[in-house]
Amino acid sequence: MVFGKLFRGLKKTRDKIAGGLASLFGLRRKLDEDFLDDLEELLYTADLGPTGSAIVEELKQAWKRREIHETHEVPAFLRGKLLERLVGCEGTLARAATGPTVILVVGVNGSGKTTSIAKLARRLQREGHSVLLGAGDTFRAAAVEQLGMWAERLGIDIVRQPAGADPAAVAYDSCAAAKARGIDYVIIDTAGRLHTQKNLMEELGKVVRVIRKQIPDAPHETLQILDGTTGQNAIRQAQEFGRVAEVTGLLLAKMDGTAKGGAVFGIREMVDVPVKFLGVGEQIDDLEPFAAEAFVDAILTHEPEAKRASGGA
Numbered sequence: 001m002v003f004g005k006l007f008r009g010l011k012k013t014r015d016k017i018a019g020g021l022a023s024l025f026g027l028r029r030k031l032d033e034d035f036l037d038d039l040e041e042l043l044y045t046a047d048l049g050p051t052g053s054a055i056v057e058e059l060k061q062a063w064k065r066r067e068i069h070e071t072h073e074v075p076a077f078l079r080g081k082l083l084e085r086l087v088g089c090e091g092t093l094a095r096a097a098t099g100p101t102v103i104l105v106v107g108v109n110g111s112g113k114t115t116s117i118a119k120l121a122r123r124l125q126r127e128g129h130s131v132l133l134g135a136g137d138t139f140r141a142a143a144v145e146q147l148g149m150w151a152e153r154l155g156i157d158i159v160r161q162p163a164g165a166d167p168a169a170v171a172y173d174s175c176a177a178a179k180a181r182g183i184d185y186v187i188i189d190t191a192g193r194l195h196t197q198k199n200l201m202e203e204l205g206k207v208v209r210v211i212r213k214q215i216p217d218a219p220h221e222t223l224q225i226l227d228g229t230t231g232q233n234a235i236r237q238a239q240e241f242g243r244v245a246e247v248t249g250l251l252l253a254k255m256d257g258t259a260k261g262g263a264v265f266g267i268r269e270m271v272d273v274p275v276k277f278l279g280v281g282e283q284i285d286d287l288e289p290f291a292a293e294a295f296v297d298a299i300l301t302h303e304p305e306a307k308r309a310s311g312g313a
């Protein structure tokens with residue numbers, strides 16, 4: 001088990017889940033209906049939603065079939081059931097067969113799009129890839145500036161136009177520049193929008209169409225950035241967005257700022273798009289590719305245990 005950035009970033013969720021479980025086990029050593037009720041309530045408050053109830057029901061059946069007898073067997077059972085639900089979620093990005101890979105980044109206002117783009121760019125850069133950013137949020141001058149600042153800090157190319165320009169034109173130019181310069185990844189920012197804003201959703205459709213004029217099989221990824229602090233509400237946001245845009249992956253930002261990290265399970269269950277990355281802080285390196293085991297361990301490992309395992313630091 002690794003106690004790195006992800007582990008630190010998920011502290012609030014872990015305090016809720018692992019901390020809650022520890023006190024539950026301290027309180028009740030006997031596995032009975034009361035324990036199961038308390039466990040269900042705990043998982044509910046940790047924002048696991050229907051997933052929590054479903055797992056407790058499975059636990060109840062296992063207990064009735066006498067496969068499980070005591071509370072100390074519960075953590076391993078939970079771990080297995082939680083992992084089962086994350087099958088298919090992994091931190092890998094699609095890659096173009098040849099030429100630039102295009103990643104289009106979408107989401108509602110303030111979800112963490114621009115910051116996450118900078119983090120992704122940094123990650124790809126560290127893996128040895130060349131990256132170009134497209135400042136497709138032409139809605140506000142400040143948005144172009146924000147991306148420009150990150151590009152400068154990272155020393156990577158950015159394609160931009162003055163505020164008010166057509167975002168599709170920026171996307172088109174970005175893809176053209178990436179092809180001409182032999183760039184590996186193009187990441188295109190977009191203005192925040194709600195799925196209900198018909199014109200803005202159509203604008204997104206246009207962005208995709210012009211990207212395809214340059215690179216026919218692009219965008220290779222359309223990443224929707226979700227604000228992790230919204231917990232279960234992120235489910236609806238992803239479902240609704242997914243109905244109007246071809247989202248291929250989810251990035252949950254601001255996971256460090258919430259105890260509602262359990263929402264990942266509901267998202268996985270209710271949205272047919274894999275969680276690919278987690279944002280765990282405001283710094284450039286605070287991005288973690290999603291890994292089911294690391295995630296489950298980071299929310300289930302009670303802190304004193306973690307300290308023992310990591311040498312008491």
Ligand SMILES: Nc1nc2c(ncn2[C@@H]2O[C@H](COP(=O)(O)OP(=O)(O)OP(=O)(O)O)[C@@H](O)[C@H]2O)c(=O)[nH]1
Nearest residue numbers: 109110111112113114115192253254279280281282
């Ligand atoms: N703590 C924390 N803050 C984050 C994370 N990701 C983004 N933020 C913060 O969230 C705020 C909004 O981030 P932006 O990247 O500007 O969000 P956006 O979706 O581009 O916003 P708009 O362009 O206005 O729609 C900023 O203050 C970021 O620093 C994260 O993983 N953790």
Ligand SMILES: [Mg+2]
Nearest residue numbers: 113114137143
């Ligand atoms: Mg932005």
